[in-house]
Amino acid sequence: MRNLIYILVLFFSISCSEKQDQKQPKPVSRILTPVADTKKMQKIEGGSYKPFVGKETDSLVKVKTFYLDETAVTNAEFLTFLKANPQWTKSRVLRLFADSTYLNHWKGDYEIPEDVSPEAPVTSISWFAAKAYAESVGKRLPTVDEWEYVARADENNKNAAATPEFTQRILQLYQQKLMYKKPVKQSNPNIWGVYDMFGTIWEWTEDFSSVMMSGESRKDNTTNETLFCAGASVTSSDLKNYAAFIRFALRGSVKADYTINNLGFRCARDAEN
Amino acid sequence: MKNSIMLAVVLSATFALNACKQNPSETSQSGNTESIAVKGNAEEAKLTSPPLVPEPIGNRAAKKLIVRLETIEKTGELSDGTQYNFWTFGGTVPGSFIRARVGDEIEFHLKNNENSTFPHNIDLHAVNGPGGGAEATFVAPGKEAVFNFKALNPGLYVYHCATAPVGMHIANGMYGLILIEPEGGLPKVDKEFYIMQGDFYTKGKYGDKGIQEFDMDKAIAEHPEYVVFNGKTGALLGDNELKVKVGENVRFFVGNGGPNLTSSFHIIGEIFDKVYIEGGSKINENVQTTVIPPGGASIVEFKATVPGEYVIVDHAIFRAFNKGALGKIKVVGDDNPKVYKKNN
Numbered sequence: 001m002r003n004l005i006y007i008l009v010l011f012f013s014i015s016c017s018e019k020q021d022q023k024q025p026k027p028v029s030r031i032l033t034p035v036a037d038t039k040k041m042q043k044i045e046g047g048s049y050k051p052f053v054g055k056e057t058d059s060l061v062k063v064k065t066f067y068l069d070e071t072a073v074t075n076a077e078f079l080t081f082l083k084a085n086p087q088w089t090k091s092r093v094l095r096l097f098a099d100s101t102y103l104n105h106w107k108g109d110y111e112i113p114e115d116v117s118p119e120a121p122v123t124s125i126s127w128f129a130a131k132a133y134a135e136s137v138g139k140r141l142p143t144v145d146e147w148e149y150v151a152r153a154d155e156n157n158k159n160a161a162a163t164p165e166f167t168q169r170i171l172q173l174y175q176q177k178l179m180y181k182k183p184v185k186q187s188n189p190n191i192w193g194v195y196d197m198f199g200t201i202w203e204w205t206e207d208f209s210s211v212m213m214s215g216e217s218r219k220d221n222t223t224n225e226t227l228f229c230a231g232a233s234v235t236s237s238d239l240k241n242y243a244a245f246i247r248f249a250l251r252g253s254v255k256a257d258y259t260i261n262n263l264g265f266r267c268a269r270d271a272e273n
Numbered sequence: 274m275k276n277s278i279m280l281a282v283v284l285s286a287t288f289a290l291n292a293c294k295q296n297p298s299e300t301s302q303s304g305n306t307e308s309i310a311v312k313g314n315a316e317e318a319k320l321t322s323p324p325l326v327p328e329p330i331g332n333r334a335a336k337k338l339i340v341r342l343e344t345i346e347k348t349g350e351l352s353d354g355t356q357y358n359f360w361t362f363g364g365t366v367p368g369s370f371i372r373a374r375v376g377d378e379i380e381f382h383l384k385n386n387e388n389s390t391f392p393h394n395i396d397l398h399a400v401n402g403p404g405g406g407a408e409a410t411f412v413a414p415g416k417e418a419v420f421n422f423k424a425l426n427p428g429l430y431v432y433h434c435a436t437a438p439v440g441m442h443i444a445n446g447m448y449g450l451i452l453i454e455p456e457g458g459l460p461k462v463d464k465e466f467y468i469m470q471g472d473f474y475t476k477g478k479y480g481d482k483g484i485q486e487f488d489m490d491k492a493i494a495e496h497p498e499y500v501v502f503n504g505k506t507g508a509l510l511g512d513n514e515l516k517v518k519v520g521e522n523v524r525f526f527v528g529n530g531g532p533n534l535t536s537s538f539h540i541i542g543e544i545f546d547k548v549y550i551e552g553g554s555k556i557n558e559n560v561q562t563t564v565i566p567p568g569g570a571s572i573v574e575f576k577a578t579v580p581g582e583y584v585i586v587d588h589a590i591f592r593a594f595n596k597g598a599l600g601k602i603k604v605v606g607d608d609n610p611k612v613y614k615k616n617n
Contacts, residue, residue: 164490167489168488168490171489174390177346178388240493242441242489246437248437253392253416258416260415261388261414261415263414
């Protein structure tokens with residue numbers, strides 16, 4: 001049913017744009033063309049962890065074993081995707097799936113901006129675009145739980161979240177500017193072999209909006225009992241985890257068509273049983 | 274935990290209600306303002322950076338006012354040779370000064386600069402409505418949000434960012450003042466200035482050079498390295514000191530962004546002829562030091578009678594001499610030996 005609506009919307013958008021603009025080239029296919037992907041993935045052993053917000057924070061959440069890209073998807077990789085899938089280029093993307101700043105800094109449909117490394121993470125892409133890319137390479141976006149589960153690790157520990165220095169270091173990394181222009185692998189990999197979880201870009205997750213954070217971060221929102229309250233969250237499992245507060249605030253501030261300078265993604269895949 | 278917060282909320286609500294009952298005249302005064310009609314075309318508000326304030330509203334009728342404010346993250350000087358990654362409203366700490374009158378209908382645009390790393394929003398204490406506008410203005414980098422409010426209560430109000438972690442956004446400089454003048458405007462004075470105090474929590478100690486990072490532990494412990502006026506130690510010193518003439522009536526719009534410390538605002542060698550207590554409508558006279566809590570403000574007025582340099586301090590005096598809460602106002606003009614004379 002959902003797919004049908006999807007197709008209908010696509011159909012209407014295409015037919016409308018045809019009527020309005022005679023110069024528009026022939027409508028491109030909206031069907032995703034598979035793309036070969038050689039990116040190294042790391043196996044993340046499953047386990048349980050204490051989520052930061054949005055769930056019963058007294059209980060542990062299980063994360064199944066999965067694979068995660070060792071770095072964010074790069075401009076070069078995204079360019080390969082665009083060449084196979086011109087419907088996702090900046091001139092042809094449907095406004096429904098990406099707002100007006102989609103690939104803002106790219107000069108043309110297939111031109112990575114000069115001051116940005118081809119090996120830098122692709123940014124200014126919407127959730128829809130990230131999801132399409134992931135599907136084209138036979139993967140998916142990681143869930144918030146998967147992402148946060150990996151984000152607890154430092155170079156030596158799978159769970160470093162309890163050490164105050166860890167949070168302080170992440171806050172430092174978050175303060176760096178314009179890191180999205182630099183190649184991936186800016187820092188040493190964590191114990192899983194995963195690079196740059198912090199301080200280069202924000203990353204889309206499959207269910208980024210499942211933990212809604214309203215703009216009013218100091219009180220409960222009636223639509224979601226597990227939200228933020230009175231200066232911080234009474235339901236947060238770790239009031240001192242400012243780094244996590246920041247990530248959840250960012251996730252709460254975006255919509256699926258948003259494109260932002262420093263928001264990119266990496267892909268995940270289920271482990272075979 | 275949750276219950277105790279609920280209890281606190283209920284208690285404070287009860288206090289607030291009782292407070293209203295005790296001041297029936299003021300309640301009715303602000304109650305009427307909802308029906309004030311706006312006249313003329315919508316106008317773009319002119320905002321100013323500290324220590325300046327926009328033109329007084331004077332006698333004008335209430336109108337539709339468009340306010341545009343941008344959240345900008347930028348590195349700036351916290352002290353000589355010490356830099357800090359400030360998060361700002363309008364590029365300065367404190368943020369741009371907003372001036373309107375009671376009855377104005379304000380269309381408020383909050384833009385988050387495209388080079389921002391973090392989402393932001395704004396809670397204006399001058400707003401009657403959920404979160405003071407915080408919910409309506411939650412914006413991702415590069416985006417803009419708009420909301421409307423009618424200014425019902427005259428007074429001097431703090432605005433600040435309320436995005437989690439709230440303390441960190443405020444500690445990095447995200448606060449400013451909005452003045453809602455009463456009908457007919459505040460009484461005319463000769464000079465007006467905008468001053469706001471804030472405490473800063475740096476990794477390095479006071480005076481350490483280079484870029485200083487925000488220190489979360491010091492912020493939670495409420496142990497700032499810096500307590501400053503207008504975002505840096507020298508903001509009101511040297512070339513930046515405030516200047517007035519003998520005989521002039523001077524008005525300071527003073528706010529406290531905090532996030533933690535309450536200010537004991539004082540000018541060494543001056544007495545405030547008038548203090549609009551807590552930035553509200555009640556006026557106290559002949560005040561030496563006025564208390565300004567974080568998230569609060571005060572309007573102070575004095576007549577400059579004797580020439581000289583006057584030091585502006587937080588009278589919790591170690592903050593003034595060891596943490597930076599120091600400014601100066603210079604009064605120039607003829608000596609006034611009847612009021613003050615030094616005998617050699």
